[in-house]
Amino acid sequence: MSLGKNTDGGAGRPAPGRVEDVRRGNLVRILASLAEPRTDPDVRPTRADLASRTGLTKASVSSLVAELVDAGLVAESGAARDGERGRPGVGLELSTCRGVVGMEINVDYISAGLLDLGGTLRIHRTLESGNRGKSPQSVMALLAGLVADVAAEASAAGIEILGGGLAVPGLVDTGSGTVSSAPNLKWHGVVLELHGLLPGAPQGTLLHNEANCAALAELWYGHGVDFQDYLFVSGEVGVGGGLVIGSRLFAGPRGQAGEVGHVVVDPSGPDCSCGGRGCLETFAGQEAIFAEAGIPDGTASARLEQLTALLEAGNAAAISAVSRAGHYLGIAAASTARLMDLSAVVLGGHFTRMGPWIAPAVVRSLADYAPGVVGPASVAISELGQSAALLGAAGSALRSVLAAPQGLRPGP
Incomplete structure (x- = not known):
């Protein structure tokens, strides 16, 4: 649905059956504007600011804001000056209640x-x-x-x-x-x-x-401010992936795009839980890394803590295991970047704990298999951790x- 400016009368007046659609769309525009990141978190937009941003009339904005305040979706948050002159306006924000x-x-x-x-x-x-x-x-x-x-x-x-x-x-x-x-x-x-x-x-x-x-969280709350097109790789027991293209998630026609964990990186590799063979997950999943590093059975959190301690201590087996995972991760990322015309890779999940050791291996692998496609500055570690x-x-x-x-x- 295309949403234009509200019309207050005359030839541009919407047909009666469409008035509610236009109003609904304008409510969404107001909320979307309030949801935009603020350059100064202490300065909240006023009704006049919203009118300027959305192109709606001040009268329309006032009416829409009143409805949203009544619905409990928007809250008034004290005075905020509209400009050099005139009385202060009232700051607005999305409700925290x-x-x-x-x-x-x-x-x-x-x-x-x-x-x-x-x-x-x-x-x-x-x-x-x-x-x-x-x-x-x-x-x-x-x-x-x-x-x-x-x-x-x-x-x-x-x-x-x-x-x-x-x-x-x-x-x-x-x-x-x-x-x-x-x-x-x-x-x-x-x-x-x-x-x-x-x-x-x-x-x-x-x-x-x-x-x-996790890829969407990265877009909204993480490296989405730096990259518009990227592969997000989530490391857990398995390895998942999400594709963001033009600052939008691309999930494919059946919602299954981005399954980088089951991209084949070595046709002669081990069997995978998906029924295939040589998938990235068999080299970069938690079990594969723990086994390669010689870390015994236990809870995933305890084993990850042990791996981190070994990496920080310079343990050769742990560093080799993580580098090996990064090498194969880079192969999968190189193929994905070439196929989807991506320019960045973001590592999340358990890869965030391994960041200083796995990122260099990913960079080297990308340079070998996709030179010039994803540069070192475009391989990033998520800061969202387990909450992504x-x-x-x-x-x-x-x-x-x-x-x-x-x-x-x-x-x-």
Whole structure:
């Protein structure tokens, strides 16, 4: 739908059946403008600022803002001068009293967190849990308990939850809430009962791929300010990937693009959980790195701590294992960059802990296999850590709220 300026009368007046569509679109424009990053976080836009940014009349903006304040989506935040002359206007911001919940199921943990409409992660809870091979019902029940704790904390803080997003490490069908294939969880064709996670939330809960969520979080809260086109590689038990092109996630026609963990980097390599052979995951997944470094069995967090300690101590086996992973990661990134015309690579997940040791190996590999395509300055380490997928899932829910503001009113 193309949204023009509001018309106040005359020949440009929209047809009666379209007036509500135009108003809905203009509400979205106001919210989108308020959601834009501010150069000075202490200076909030006024109604006059919004009129200038959106091209709407001041009268239209005042009416739209009143509706959004009444809906509890926008809050007035004190006086802010409109210019050199005239009385101060009233600063506006997205409400911090309403929010969305991001959730993640991974192989060895679950997590949930509350993101307010202003984009601040107010609550973040993680629970270690060995989920590989567990029934989806038991994992969802555990997650529901964690989400209930987050919801109770949000309620105590006076924050109303409007919806949520759940990130899972596998191929998903968002429309039906189905995990099509999550080899590391051993889930295939599983329909998740999402409605029980946030009962009563008007926007409900949507299912997303974990790596895509992390790539979006990087776009919104991380290196998206530096790169417009990049491959995001998420290291966990498996290896996931997300493609961002023109500052937009590219998921492909079936939502399965970016599966870099299952790009073949050595046809004679070991068997992979996906049923293939020689996939990147078999060289750069956690198990492959731990085994190569000689780190014994244990919880993933404990083994990662041990690996980090060995790297910092200059242990040759650990450094070799991480360099080997970076070499193959660079091969996969080189192929992806050439195919998709990408100019940057961002490493997230467990790769952030290995950054100083794995990034140089990735740079060398890219120079060997795709010279001049992705330079050293365009290989970046994410700073979002383990919260990336959760932030992306919550951010997607937040944007769904901002894209459909009508009908949302504060709860009792």
